[in-house]
Amino acid sequence: MPKQNKINLKVNLGKLTLKNPVMTASGTFGYGKEFSEFIDLNKLGAIVVKGISLKPMMGNPVPRICETPSGMLNAIGLQNPGLKGFIRQQLPFLKTLKTKIIVNILGNSVDEYIKLAEELESLGIDAVELNVSCPNVKKGGIVFGTEPKAFEELISAVRQRVKLPLITKLSPNVTDIKLFAKIAEDAGSDIISLINTLSGMSIDVKKRRPRLANITGGLSGPAIKPVAVRMVWECFRAVKVPIIGMGGIVSSEDAIEFILAGAGAVAVGTANFINPKSTIDIINGIKSYMSSNDVKSPKDLTGKVKC
Amino acid sequence: MPKQNKINLKVNLGKLTLKNPVMTASGTFGYGKEFSEFIDLNKLGAIVVKGISLKPMMGNPVPRICETPSGMLNAIGLQNPGLKGFIRQQLPFLKTLKTKIIVNILGNSVDEYIKLAEELESLGIDAVELNVSCPNVKKGGIVFGTEPKAFEELISAVRQRVKLPLITKLSPNVTDIKLFAKIAEDAGSDIISLINTLSGMSIDVKKRRPRLANITGGLSGPAIKPVAVRMVWECFRAVKVPIIGMGGIVSSEDAIEFILAGAGAVAVGTANFINPKSTIDIINGIKSYMSSNDVKSPKDLTGKVKC
Amino acid sequence: MSRLFKATVKDNSPLITDHYLLTLQPLEKIKRPSPGNFFMLSVDDSLDPLLKRPFSIYRSTAGEIQIIYRVVGKGTTILSNRKAGDTLEVIGPLGNKFPLKKKQDNIILIAGGLGIAPILSLAESVIPPAPSLLKAGIKRPRLKDKTNKMMPHLFYGARTKKEIICMDELKAIGIDPVISTDDGTFGKKGNIVNVLKKFITRNSSNISNYSFYACGPEPMLKALSPLSAKHKLNMHVALEQNMACGLGTCLGCVVKTTKGYKRICKEGPVFPIEEIIWE
Amino acid sequence: MSRLFKATVKDNSPLITDHYLLTLQPLEKIKRPSPGNFFMLSVDDSLDPLLKRPFSIYRSTAGEIQIIYRVVGKGTTILSNRKAGDTLEVIGPLGNKFPLKKKQDNIILIAGGLGIAPILSLAESVIPPAPSLLKAGIKRPRLKDKTNKMMPHLFYGARTKKEIICMDELKAIGIDPVISTDDGTFGKKGNIVNVLKKFITRNSSNISNYSFYACGPEPMLKALSPLSAKHKLNMHVALEQNMACGLGTCLGCVVKTTKGYKRICKEGPVFPIEEIIWE
């Protein structure tokens, strides 16, 4: 019988230490509060909150979401209360938690990202995640995430101004994800996270209209998992910075798949909508996988797929 | 009551006229024969056969396929009997059919593509489809499909040597599919078809091995439909050449979704594996949709999504 | 009393074409739902369909919850094939409820199509069902306001006679609805909003004593909007929108209001009609 | 007699832990399956799981087909929840069959785990089941070779006693198998190939009169390969591989042979063992 008590779920993502490798994916967990009735938030590796911009953003008209085979499209349009609103409405609650708080940030210019990162650092946030890859908003992140030069400049600029762990979230809508991973690493990103949503579209054939008011949206959920795992695996072999893997994780097996492909930690997104206890179920599942396979630390699994 | 008999399913894809807009996707219908016990092959808009290279190809070791949520990964490795084998073993049967025969071709060099296209033209094949986007084989198509310059040279070179309708099949594993659509159009491709499979990977967490011997494979099936529809819609607004849409079509609603997004015709792939009668069911479904919506020709639906 | 629970299908029977009454027995004690609340239901364990589906509470007693649903797509088709004994995962009760005034004088209910389900639930919460119904084993939901003496008026629109449901249940609480059908096969022909319009015109003098509660397809609610504005009605409407989480986290289900986007699953589904900005 | 048909679940009962016997009644007349053939089954109508799953024919009579399956993943879990009366879509019979010689003298059957299902099907095709079994309503499959007089020998390996199945059926046709279990809980302890090895050594003089048919997990078949080569046995094995189409079109299910890749669903699943190049 393997002994459960030898297992330590702690992971170090460079300077960022998490009590376990399971975090939430930005935009799928609100600011945490709504899930506290279902799970003990302190059991999470980290909470990554919904993307925050300097000024409040209204978001897109409805319909903003629709279901697709084993997936969903969303075009929320980055609705958020802005930095001040976040600090006033959400931060006090988050500050009471005993888990790492990571803020996903987005801006229309390098300056906005810098301001956000600096302010959040001064507030004691544990890490910021640069959302350079959200495919929903025409301005905002999109140019940064798929254009190597703008991408490099953004990360370098933010890096020079803050010390806190900097996570860059990669867009999968590119020809070569390794290229972006390497740029992020070279520009000083401590961690990369991937994947954001794949750009997609769905049409209601009765109405002959797009199912989303925004026409296109971001595809998430189990449907995209094979693409996400492949990208994590490619990036793991291309860079040395730790990787946060995500895209379609609904079970502990899915999470372990990402870890074997090269992820140091994983983020659970769409699954939170299906089962608000997903994150905890996944933590427990990883624990028992490690226990029955005599794995002492998640890092002993990272990138260990035998090819 | 709308009258069924007014409906004409015929579509013109430039010089290529099909009796209806439903064709088969290369690699998912063999060389047609195996399906003749289930459906009347003559009822199809066109048959696109499995990719053919100049010399026979062995293909990859097994496992070559695995299932993923609402999709499947394949790394067949382009196994095929080569041009001569195709001519000897498959062409005689195909020649007896009263539907368009399109041959998907692949090569390691521009010369190979040219030889294949010329020979097939001389054999009276109705069109060739350039497989420049198959993500399975490291040499072969992959460089052409994601590298604009090689892509342009290939299409131009083949175009100069053959008169038959030339279809270029686009890879979805690119940052900007419109760019490739435009290059294909400018280089003389009569038609573009999309999408080929998305590059993906799946890991067996028990064995800690990739589920495919080739490690990565091509993702197909309903899971990829939102990505495919989005790309067809983008290309429709970027180019004038007709578009063959595919990626996850399993029902007539799916087919109509592609047509509304901008496809002049559609190809059914993975669905043939699930239900060998899929193509015919889809043709009948399109017919009744047209009938109950009083649509006279599929072209009246092409690109007609109201955005 | 977690709002995430499993429930056993006790019964899942067709009411009329494409409409089913689903009776669920939660496997644990759940929070008591109020009229206007809804539940998110997993129709099965598969990844397709992926998301839970929202359904209004129709009726609830101690050990059971009932919903009425119409088969419109993939999820509801699968749901209609679930059999007694099957287990489903449920989140709820979710959302706000129809706000009843402390001293409720005159209640006007407006239901379009399946909107009758939550509206009936509201009606039953203000009037006790007749003993005959109680005898049949169906418990009357808790009376919110004991001082209420008035019978609610109900305006009920359906597409056609065959789609009119819940008439026995209405009878049991003594409600005799004004009915209209789009095709005139039952009651008045045409839109229920037009029928209501006449009622309001007739009673315009004391209309401010009335509280209006409406649930139905968006075009109906939209048509109520100018009417309500014109007569300064005290009206609440229950809205629908595609939902992913039902918990207020995905921001998918918003509606534009005079106070910005609000989440239908959280601040709603019931809103004062004058707040809604129809698109 | 299309090879694409719907079938009703007549029965779907657990045999032993995780193993089920599924009895299907095709809704139309189907092609008669032979031992070695398989069917592709849709476990449900959803897009997840997407593909049909291959299962060997275990037994077939006029109006029914039976398969034995083990729950190993998503598809077989869903299949185990299908109830009598449910309808499944099926393609088949598919693939080739075990080739019996015209004048069949000595048949040696080798089954590992669930490989017993097709092997029993083969055994029943060469020997009539005893009257007791016939009385129980189970029809004997057509006798291929009336001249056959010999009783096949069966070597049957299982992981543990509890996983040994079909013993009654074997008895009914008079077969008394040599059994081994990995854990020694029944029969000889260890690998069935080792047991067979001793038998072959003992009978090495006239071994060329025997025909060998094997079905089981790949490691077992692989272990048979050198044995077969050494004694120049006339051996056929039934292989498995992930399948998408079952029709020979996807090229997903190949096996490396001395004549290049062959499709297990089309040229197989039964191959002369000496053709296989194990990887």
Ligand SMILES: Cc1cc2nc3c(=O)[nH]c(=O)nc-3n(C[C@H](O)[C@H](O)[C@H](O)COP(=O)(O)OP(=O)(O)OC[C@H]3O[C@@H](n4cnc5c(N)ncnc54)[C@H](O)[C@@H]3O)c2cc1C
């Ligand atoms: C708060 C709330 C309460 C509801 N109460 C009930 C109820 O009591 N009974 C009932 O039958 N239905 C109710 N609905 C609608 C019900 O949720 C949808 O009909 C159901 O989700 C459709 O699922 P499907 O998979 O069958 O359809 P899909 O295949 O997902 O879609 C089929 C059609 O239904 C529409 N649709 C999908 N989701 C919704 C949605 N959330 N709201 C409205 N339309 C939708 C789609 O746009 C599409 O036209 C309610 C919806 C909400 C938001």
Ligand SMILES: Cc1cc2nc3c(=O)[nH]c(=O)nc-3n(C[C@H](O)[C@H](O)[C@H](O)COP(=O)(O)OP(=O)(O)OC[C@H]3O[C@@H](n4cnc5c(N)ncnc54)[C@H](O)[C@@H]3O)c2cc1C
């Ligand atoms: C010709 C043939 C005949 C078969 N006959 C039987 C039979 O009579 N009874 C029976 O129980 N099983 C049989 N199998 C195996 C059966 O098809 C698989 O167990 C089934 O497809 C697994 O489906 P799943 O969704 O439950 O598992 P998945 O979730 O798809 O996979 C679970 C595990 O099963 C393995 N697996 C998946 N597909 C296959 C496959 N085609 N062959 C072998 N392993 C697979 C996977 O690698 C994985 O380890 C046969 C397979 C073939 C090819």
Ligand SMILES: Cc1cc2nc3c(=O)[nH]c(=O)nc-3n(C[C@H](O)[C@H](O)[C@H](O)COP(=O)(O)O)c2cc1C
């Ligand atoms: C409704 C929704 C909102 C999202 N909002 C954000 C966001 O604000 N910032 C961001 O970086 N990613 C956002 N994402 C992307 C997720 O964080 C995640 O990268 C993606 O959904 C893939 O993971 P999944 O398949 O587990 O959901 C959002 C995803 C969804 C479904």
Ligand SMILES: Cc1cc2nc3c(=O)[nH]c(=O)nc-3n(C[C@H](O)[C@H](O)[C@H](O)COP(=O)(O)O)c2cc1C
């Ligand atoms: C097993 C398999 C083999 C394929 N072989 C080829 C091929 O030889 N040439 C090619 O251009 N595309 C090939 N494809 C891609 C399909 O033609 C199609 O572009 C893709 O599968 C998306 O459509 P679908 O989702 O309907 O399957 C193959 C796909 C599958 C699943």
Ligand code: FES
């Ligand atoms: S459904 Fe997610 S916020 Fe309302």
Ligand code: FES
């Ligand atoms: S399963 Fe497709 S070729 Fe065998």
